[in-house]
Amino acid sequence: MGKKRVTLADVARLAGLSTTAASMILTGRPDTRLSPEAHKKVHDAAASLGYRPNVAARALRTDKSRSIAFISDYVATTRFASGLIRGALSAAEEAKHVMLVLETGGEPAREIQAVETALDRQVDGLIFAAMRAREVFVPDLAINVPVVMLNGTSARFPNSVLPGEYEGGRKAVELLVNSGIDKEIVLLGHNAKQEEGLFRSETISRRFTGIRDAMADAGLSFAAELSCWNWEPNFGYELTQKLLRTRRPRALLCLNDRLAFGAYQALGEAGLSIPDEVALVSFDNDELASYLRPGLTTIGLPHEQMGRRAVDLLLGPSQTPQTDLIDMPVIVRGSLPQRT
Numbered sequence: 001m002g003k004k005r006v007t008l009a010d011v012a013r014l015a016g017l018s019t020t021a022a023s024m025i026l027t028g029r030p031d032t033r034l035s036p037e038a039h040k041k042v043h044d045a046a047a048s049l050g051y052r053p054n055v056a057a058r059a060l061r062t063d064k065s066r067s068i069a070f071i072s073d074y075v076a077t078t079r080f081a082s083g084l085i086r087g088a089l090s091a092a093e094e095a096k097h098v099m100l101v102l103e104t105g106g107e108p109a110r111e112i113q114a115v116e117t118a119l120d121r122q123v124d125g126l127i128f129a130a131m132r133a134r135e136v137f138v139p140d141l142a143i144n145v146p147v148v149m150l151n152g153t154s155a156r157f158p159n160s161v162l163p164g165e166y167e168g169g170r171k172a173v174e175l176l177v178n179s180g181i182d183k184e185i186v187l188l189g190h191n192a193k194q195e196e197g198l199f200r201s202e203t204i205s206r207r208f209t210g211i212r213d214a215m216a217d218a219g220l221s222f223a224a225e226l227s228c229w230n231w232e233p234n235f236g237y238e239l240t241q242k243l244l245r246t247r248r249p250r251a252l253l254c255l256n257d258r259l260a261f262g263a264y265q266a267l268g269e270a271g272l273s274i275p276d277e278v279a280l281v282s283f284d285n286d287e288l289a290s291y292l293r294p295g296l297t298t299i300g301l302p303h304e305q306m307g308r309r310a311v312d313l314l315l316g317p318s319q320t321p322q323t324d325l326i327d328m329p330v331i332v333r334g335s336l337p338q339r340t
Contacts (some may be wrong), residue, residue, distance in 0.1 A: 002317060006049045006050055006051045006187060007025070007051075008023055008051070009053050009151065010043075010049055010051070010133055010151050010306070011026070011042060011045045011046045011049060011310070012042075014045040014048070014049060015038070015042045015217060016039060016046040016195075016255045017034075017041065017042060017046070021034055021038065021042070022042050022045075024100050025038065025042040025045040026042060026051075027042070028044075028262055037134060040046070045254050048240035049236055054122060056164055058143040061217055062263040063181050065121065065122045065124055066094060066096060066098065066121050066124065066126065067097055067098040067099070067100060067121065067122075067123045067124060067125060068097055068098075068099050068100070068124055068125045068126070068311065068315070069099070069100045069101075069102060069114075069118035069121075069123045069125075069126050069127065070085065070099050070100065070101045070102070070126050070127045070128065070129060070154065070315060070332075071089055071102045071103075071104065071114045071118065071126060071129070071148075071285075072084075072085075072088070072101075072102070072103050072104070072105065072128075072129040072130065072131070073104055073105065073106040073129075073130055074103065074105065074131045075103065075129050075130070076283070077129050077265045081300075082289025082303075083303030083304040083307065083308060084129050084150060084151060084303045084304075084310075084315065085129075085307060086099060086303075086307060087169075087303065087304035087305060087306060087308040087309075087310075087311075088127060088129075088150070088307035088308065088310055088311050089307075090304075090307075090308060091308040091309075091310075091311035091312055092306065092311050095311065095315055097124070097311075097315070098111040098312055099311075100117075100118060100121065100123065100151075100176075102114040102117065102118065108139070108228040110137050111124065111138075111169075112141065113315060115138075115139050115141050115143065116141070119141075119143070119144075119145070123145060124146075124314075124315070125145050125146040125148070125150075125314040125315065126143065126145060126146070126147045126148075126216070126307050126314075127147075127148050127150050127311070127314060128147065128149050128150065128152060128154070128157075129150040129151055129307075129310075130150070130152035131151075132151070132174040132201070134217050136283055137152050138156055138157060141264055146159070146314055147159065147194075147314075148160065148161065148310045148314045150306060150307065150310040151163070151203075151303075151306060152240065153202055153312075153323075158319055158322075158323070159313055159314075159322060159323075160304075160323045160324070161306050161309045161310045161313060161323075161324045161326065162203055162295050162323060162324070162325055162326070163203060163301050163302060163306065163325070163326055163328050164327050164328050165203045165204065165207040165210065165325075165328070166206040166207070166209055166213075166325075167172060167210060167212025167325075168207060168209040168210060168283065168299045168328035168330065169206070169207040169208065169209065169211040169212075169213075169214065169299075170213065170214040170298050171210075171328070171330055172210075172211060172212070172253055172281045172283065172299050173214035173215055173216075173218065173220075173253070174208075175252050175281050175297060175332075175336060176253065176279065176281055176291075176336070177214075177218050177220075177328065178339065179264075179336045179339050180337070180339045181250055181251045181279060181337075182218070182220060183220075183223070183250060184223045184247070184249050184250035184251065185215075185220065185222055185249070185250065185251045185252075185253060185294065186223055186224045186225070186226065186249040186251070186252050187211070187222045187224070187225040187238075187253050187254070187255070188224065188226050188236060188239055188240070188252050188253065188254045188259050188260075188263060189223060189226070189227070189228060189231050189239075189254060189255030189256065189259050189271070190208060190227055190234075190256065191225040191226065191227035192208070192212075192225065193225075194225075194227045195334050196226055196243070196282060201261060207255070207283070207306060209302055211255060222253075223247065223249060224243065224247070226239040229258075230257055231256045231259045232258050232259070232260055232262070232264035233258050233259070233261045233265075234259060234262060235262060236243040236258065236262025236263045236266075237258065237262030237265050237266045238262070238264065238266075239262075239263075239268035240252070240267060241266045241269075244266065244267075244270050244272075248272075248277075248278075249278055250279065251278065251280065251281070252278060252279070252280045252281075252339070253281050253282075254280060254281070254282040255282075255283060256282060256283050256284045256286075257282045257283065257284045257285070257286040257288060257289045257296060258284075258288075259282070259298055260280050260282040260288065260289070260292075260298075260335075261288055261292065261296075262274050263280060274334075275294065275334065275335050275336050276337065278338075279335060279336050279337055280296060280297070280335040281298070281299075281335070281336065282297070282298040282299070282335075283298060283299045283301075283321065283328075284295055284298060284300065284301050285298045285299070285300030285301060285331050286298075288334070289331070290333070292335075293334075294305065294334025294335055295333030295334045295335065296333055296334045297331065297332050297335045297336045298331050298332075298333075299328050299329070299331075300328055300329045300330075301325065301326060301328065302326045304325035305326050306326050309324055309326060315335035
């Protein structure tokens with residue numbers, strides 16, 4: 001038979017005070033008018049008995065469960081995006097909230113089940129998170145708690161936290177310009193004409209715009225734009241191989257680190273030195289960027305900061321719909337030449 005749960009009445013009895021007095025002390029009421037000695041007795045009694053507050057009962061009294069739900073597609077099982085959870089968990093802990101993590105695999109039926117599970121537990125709010133920034137599907141259910149979209153957007157719920165992709169795109173071009181590179185720059189992963197009418201995501205569109213605006217401001221144009229829909233190493237390798245058959249680029253602006261990884265392989269096979277002959281700049285700051293030799297200079301995705309901000313926005317007092325853009329940091333490594 002399980003051990004009997006310690007109740008507030010047990011704590012009050014051991015401390016020699018009323019249950020009401022013990023409750024006021026343990027809930028942190030600032031106006032208890034009880035002596036420091038009474039406070040000490042209650043806290044000592046609670047500690048010695050191993051008292052834990054009944055969260056469900058407190059939720060009924062206060063309409064707050066001090067819990068939130070983090071509902072994602074593949075974030076929990078994806079190494080790269082796990083920073084979203086780490087940041088959110090840290091902020092929830094600081095706010096003295098428990099975070100329920102539910103992963104759906106992007107399946108509509110599981111998304112509905114996840115929302116129902118969270119609401120059944122009377123969470124104080126929902127965070128919908130996406131592994132890759134995109135428009136997020138939210139089940140058509142009655143949701144009566146605050147909602148924040150993390151690394152995604154929703155027409156139904158306007159509060160969102162996103163990476164500052166426009167400024168990130170500008171930073172990538174500025175790194176090349178500041179390194180003295182002003183010609184034979186190739187964009188790897190996107191061709192505006194070939195992909196006209198195709199939509200990747202709102203945030204990636206901002207990255208493209210930032211890149212092109214910065215190129216125009218510097219009076220530059222791309223020597224070539226190589227398109228592929230999936231930004232994976234094999235495509236980076238194949239595109240770079242194909243490029244080297246017809247021209248020698250001075251720099252590759254890769255749209256993510258996985259494309260850059262493939263480009264490194266193709267450049268190495270061609271006997272080209274990084275960064276002396278071909279420089280590279282990329283995006284994401286995937287773990288592999290630091291393993292490459294020389295290390296890959298990249299514009300990072302601020303996942304932990306985004307996770308923290310989502311919780312702060314969810315639990316904050318503001319009722320005004322807003323989109324928070326989190327600055328993308330520059331991580332300088334050895335794939336760019338040092339300007340003398």
